[in-house]
Amino acid sequence: MSVKKLTPRGKDRRRQLMDFAAHRFAENGYHPTSVAEIVSGLGVGKGVFYWYFSSKEELMLELLREAQHDLRRRQQQAIGDEPDPVERIALGMRASMAWFAENRHLYNLFEFARTEERFAGAMRRGQDVAVGDLVRHVKEGIVEGRMRDADPLMLTHAILGVTSQLAREFIHERGESGDSVADHAISFCLRGLLA
Amino acid sequence: MSVKKLTPRGKDRRRQLMDFAAHRFAENGYHPTSVAEIVSGLGVGKGVFYWYFSSKEELMLELLREAQHDLRRRQQQAIGDEPDPVERIALGMRASMAWFAENRHLYNLFEFARTEERFAGAMRRGQDVAVGDLVRHVKEGIVEGRMRDADPLMLTHAILGVTSQLAREFIHERGESGDSVADHAISFCLRGLLA
DNA sequence: CGTCTCCTTGACCGGCCGGTCAAGGGTTCT
DNA sequence: AGAACCCTTGACCGGCCGGTCAAGGAGACG
Numbered sequence: 381m382s383v384k385k386l387t388p389r390g391k392d393r394r395r396q397l398m399d400f401a402a403h404r405f406a407e408n409g410y411h412p413t414s415v416a417e418i419v420s421g422l423g424v425g426k427g428v429f430y431w432y433f434s435s436k437e438e439l440m441l442e443l444l445r446e447a448q449h450d451l452r453r454r455q456q457q458a459i460g461d462e463p464d465p466v467e468r469i470a471l472g473m474r475a476s477m478a479w480f481a482e483n484r485h486l487y488n489l490f491e492f493a494r495t496e497e498r499f500a501g502a503m504r505r506g507q508d509v510a511v512g513d514l515v516r517h518v519k520e521g522i523v524e525g526r527m528r529d530a531d532p533l534m535l536t537h538a539i540l541g542v543t544s545q546l547a548r549e550f551i552h553e554r555g556e557s558g559d560s561v562a563d564h565a566i567s568f569c570l571r572g573l574l575a
Numbered sequence: 576m577s578v579k580k581l582t583p584r585g586k587d588r589r590r591q592l593m594d595f596a597a598h599r600f601a602e603n604g605y606h607p608t609s610v611a612e613i614v615s616g617l618g619v620g621k622g623v624f625y626w627y628f629s630s631k632e633e634l635m636l637e638l639l640r641e642a643q644h645d646l647r648r649r650q651q652q653a654i655g656d657e658p659d660p661v662e663r664i665a666l667g668m669r670a671s672m673a674w675f676a677e678n679r680h681l682y683n684l685f686e687f688a689r690t691e692e693r694f695a696g697a698m699r700r701g702q703d704v705a706v707g708d709l710v711r712h713v714k715e716g717i718v719e720g721r722m723r724d725a726d727p728l729m730l731t732h733a734i735l736g737v738t739s740q741l742a743r744e745f746i747h748e749r750g751e752s753g754d755s756v757a758d759h760a761i762s763f764c765l766r767g768l769l770a
Numbered sequence: 771c772g773t774c775t776c777c778t779t780g781a782c783c784g785g786c787c788g789g790t791c792a793a794g795g796g797t798t799c800t
Numbered sequence: 801a802g803a804a805c806c807c808t809t810g811a812c813c814g815g816c817c818g819g820t821c822a823a824g825g826a827g828a829c830g
Binding site for chain 3: 611621630631
């Protein structure tokens with residue numbers, strides 16, 4: 381049997397660096413977290429960082445890409461081949477909530493990344509993919525007469541807004557579980573406020 | 576008649592610093608924008624900055640407080656003494672959209688501030704006020720039987736989520752006008768997705 | 771054993787950053 | 801005039817930051 385190496389190398393090291401940096405960035409902020417802090421937190425020399433990543437910025441970009449990719453996979457897996465567009469939207473929202481519950485720290489990372497020009501591009505690309513996925517379900521729902529005939533892009537962003545705000549407030553901020561929040565989010569999106 | 580001073584003093588100087596800094600922070604990021612850049616952009620010496628503000632952080636906090644205060648005043652002014660809780664919510668959303676349209680740059684500032692511990696407190700306080708205002712209308716709407724009997728806090732955050740996401744995407748990002756976006760946001764919040 | 775490759779070390783560098791302060795200018799009082 | 805007050809200047813400081821690099825393991829292979 382293989383034993384855990386005391387000094388990981390290769391991909392393990394990379395993971396270690398990315399995980400640790402992600403947590404520090406999320407808790408402390410990207411700029412206030414220095415490369416020196418990251419490596420000393422892991423008990424290694426600075427050269428290790430620059431062996432695996434060409435810059436702090438590159439590491440950040442990789443974190444963002446990976447997280448977005450992971451979130452999307454989670455959504456698609458949850459949706460599977462569900463035929464009902466309304467149900468697909470609900471499943472996607474539930475999957476997003478669950479993912480945010482399991483990766484609480486990444487919420488801050490996403491939010492920060494959107495505010496800085498050099499990371500905003502990556503975030504926009506990721507969001508465009510999410511919007512693209514979701515808008516298809518919405519359009520289909522409208523065509524099938526299941527949903528109101530409003531601007532699909534607006535509806536899509538409204539759904540994303542509900543999901544991300546409830547994820548922030550109740551999961552990220554208050555530490556509640558994903559499932560109960562998802563139920564509320566879904567019923568709001570489907571039926572709105574009015575009685 | 577009084578003429579514009581060539582070298583503003585007192586409150587004018589303060590305003591000048593705050594406005595310029597807010598724009599630089601929003602476009603470039605808080606950390607990447609140095610105090611040196613701010614003062615040289617205004618063509619003044621560094622001492623001016625530290626005459627009016629005790630630190631870069633304090634200036635930032637003041638910007639956040641002022642912006643939140645201004646946004647809230649705008650909402651309250653729009654709502655006036657409207658008796659219908661549903662209409663009050665719609666008026667508040669419309670006012671928020673209009674405010675974001677007129678202060679596009681502040682969106683990034685808010686978003687960044689939430690991600691850094693030392694500013695998160697101020698943001699939370701501001702949001703708590705907004706939630707407090709809004710949740711009252713929601714509760715009243717439920718009591719009056721105008722709205723679905725769901726958790727008022729969830730409904731409130733869902734409304735905020737729709738508002739802020741649509742503001743970000745269509746006003747901040749795409750530069751559309753506030754009014755048309757507000758209509759979509761309101762109708763989504765009231766009636767949801769379903770036909 | 772030598773050698774090759776892969777990884778690690780940490781002192782070091784140039785540069786920038788937030789913040790200080792002694793000195794002086796401009797206005798407005800008396 | 802001259803004193804008092806308010807504002808402005810910009811050189812300067814200590815410290816930290818992202819990034820470099822010569823040197824040196826540690827294991828694999830022959």
